[in-house]
Amino acid sequence: MAIEMLYFAWVREAIGRDAETVDPPAEVETVEALIDWLAARGGDYAEAFADKARLRVAVDQEFAGFDAPLAGVREIALFPPVTGG
Incomplete structure (x- = not known):
């Protein structure tokens, strides 16, 4: 199951990329x-x-929350909390 990962703000800067396609193992649900699987890299x-x-x-x-299932997911974006003014 290929998932397009999008990274924003300091997450993008920390990882050094703004996007990638990952194919996690079946037990990553x-x-x-x-x-956690990404962090294990x-x-x-x-x-x-x-x-x-x-x-x-x-x-x-x-x-979404961290408990959201991955079944059928095509894209996940990770970013810091957003504040407004």
Whole structure:
């Protein structure tokens, strides 16, 4: 299951890329498991995803929680919390 990952703001800067396509193993069934799987790559990924409280997620362009299932998902965006003024 290929998923297009989009990274924004400091997440993009920490990882060094704004997008990539990933193909997680079948046992990765939720957004949280996907983030853990990405963090297990080590290096910049481990650092960027060390504190999930600093992340927000959108699944197929809709805000979602970390417990959102990955079944049928085409795109996941990871970004810091947004503040407005």
